[in-house]
Amino acid sequence: MFAHTTTIWFVACPDPAEQLRRGLVADPDRTDDFIRRAYRGAVPSATASADLSSVPAADDVDVFAAHYGDLAVLAGRSLATTSPEELTEFVTGLEPGWTVVLLSLDPTASTGVFARWEDGRLLRAFAADPVRIHADHGVPFPFESSFWAGERPLEYLPGVEPDPLDLPFHPAELAEEANRQWLGFRFTPPAAEGDTDPSRIPLFTYRIGSDGTVAVPASEVRPAEPAPSPQNGPSAPGASDTGEGTPDATRTAPIAVTPNGSDDLSAPSAPAPANSAANSPAATTTSAPKKRGPGPISRYFGFRGRL
Template structure:
């Protein structure tokens, strides 16, 4: 069975307050976390985005965020659907007073919740609507309306009176105090691949492509960024050429005036010499 699990390692007294500040995830933290989890993995950063506004992690991927007192890790599980069987290496990867796990598989309707305190499993419920894989510990108060059939229509038989995936969403709000829906605060994570894939290429933005298509083969001026349009009006060199031409014209006019004045002076001198 394959499901997406999100682990919260919590030592902060108020994890909701930490998330409400919308801190940025540190790329270096996630790389170090994965290197310690399995030194043989090839680690490739593949993106940065809000966990609660993106698609869930796929096989070979880890979404990681390390904040003061809160570490979040999302990945894909391929082993037992019982969260009590979670790989100890992953479960103990971050020292924490409390660890919460939330697992879902939308295709099968599977949902799982688990809570460890001081390394001891306090509660785990992992099930599909018609099959329960694990039910450990006492139900938490937020579970009461689900067991009472107040959150879903009854389908009869041995089916649970609720949808396990809906219980997962409620458990996150109750245990963490955090709204992990798209309406909640951004939960920033860095995504990594550990299956050897290359880093994704950054696509060209439309402004860069448009600017490149407008750029002449031999530009008159090269002082503009690719993302900016060149300012309107004549290029710089054309501007100076216009000024030089104007200056030459002014110089020519002045020279012609000087030549006419000299010719007049010579003619006057000749006339005065004839009179003498």
């Protein structure tokens, strides 16, 4: 199963992957200021120092943040969305002029989402589950071509006939590849040679309180207990769950089905097919995920998604 996580990175350096690979130190004071600007009208209070690998196992109420100078990140399940365009005003206003990169993975809904903003505008966004495209904005980047060409295919349970209108890849795999291309790492194993281990990326954990809450600054918190690592492999409706790890970094691994359901990055490539995938027999085996209430950002900024 792939990781359950959402991250929003703010980039003002030429090579964020190299910065992360060399190692960073989170500035607690700048991080406090950064998250206060993200949650205006609320009171973010630091609860622990942690690292990026702890985000997938965290509670919905936990929000993570770090500011490293010319890089910054917000993370947490409550930031999840399948409509990246709704975040444009919010993310471009936090650090004006910076590049912004979104990754959102939800194994309960089998969705993968990625987006990139440059110079205050949404350049590329894609959100889908294996049978339906929720958002497809902008021209695909070169690294996407192998997915659309069917070179990173979905894997189905024995006896399940793929529908020809299903996507030719798992959206979570594409979203994590976007994150790897832009930031140099992915959450779900296997890691490729040279990938940064998320456990080497420090950040702070926060809880978002209301007016009157006494805020604890990040400079005063201690490290949290280590979180368990996410399990291997991503999925598709009707996909098999062998429990085995993925043998290499280019293979699309299946995920479990529950009863409830070096490319040139400077220029985009030719457009990918934009039509939504139709429902398939594989998709009908998974019920709709349990509806969840609005997250903290949607309550403060009025977005429709789980933010």
